[in-house]
Amino acid sequence: MPKHGKKFNAAKSKIERTKLYNSAEGVALAKESSFVAFDEAVDAAVRLNVNPRHADQNVRGSIVLPHGTGKSVRVAVFARGEHANAATEAGADIVGGEDLVKRVQEEGFLDFDVAIATPDMMPAIGRIGRILGPRGLMPNPKTKTVTFDVAPAVSQAKGGKVDFRVDKSGIIHCTIGRRSFEPNQLDENLNALVVELVRLKPASAKGNYIRSLSVSTTMGPAVRIDTSAIA
Secondary structure, three states, X not given: OOOOOHHHHHHHOOOOOOOOEOHHHHHHHHHHOOOOOOOOEEEEEEEEOOOOOOHHHOOEEEEEOOOOOOOOOOEEEEOOHHHHHHHHHOOOOEEEOHHHHHHHHHHOOOOOXXXXXXXXXXXXXXXXXXXXXXXXXXXXXXHOOEOOOHHHHHHHHHOOEEEEEOOOOOEEEEEEEEOOOOHHHHHHHHHHHHHHHHXXXXXXXXXXXXXXXXXXXXXXXXXXXOOOOOO
């Protein structure tokens, strides 16, 4: 088992392992426990009481965080005609139709973080699904990235929209901001995420829906959060 360094262990010593912190205390402690020079992401890990192998328990969605993620997002839009023009006006970084599909297919072009498509482009995008899918870039109606309303979709992606999906272990991983954020901003982002997850609770999910929640910076130790006051 790999050993942690002195800085990590010093940061970890600030955290009571068995304590459940309220969300405000938790995000502040995660910030305080950071020990690197760069502006780390602050991430939430939420373990849900669901079985992702069952289609009706495959929790998936998106949310526009109140204070964004602090990350500069490059948005690509697959669209034609007036929808392509609307995407450009809304601030999309890359806009194209079949030409963009061909560029991805033949050149392996993937210099974007979010892909949005109009429904009429999806048959063409199907040809590059094996390229986009494994990288989490495939447009999907469930995350509202397949739409004719491209301008709002671009604005949301640029403004801090995050997509999330439960993994095979039943855990949702989601970035809620950067270490440079104020604690109250991280707290509000975290609360918004938890409220949205509760809203998406599958009807077939029984018992305690949120099993555990922790927050951490990219390199820092995890801080366990008490979700009772949130959800």
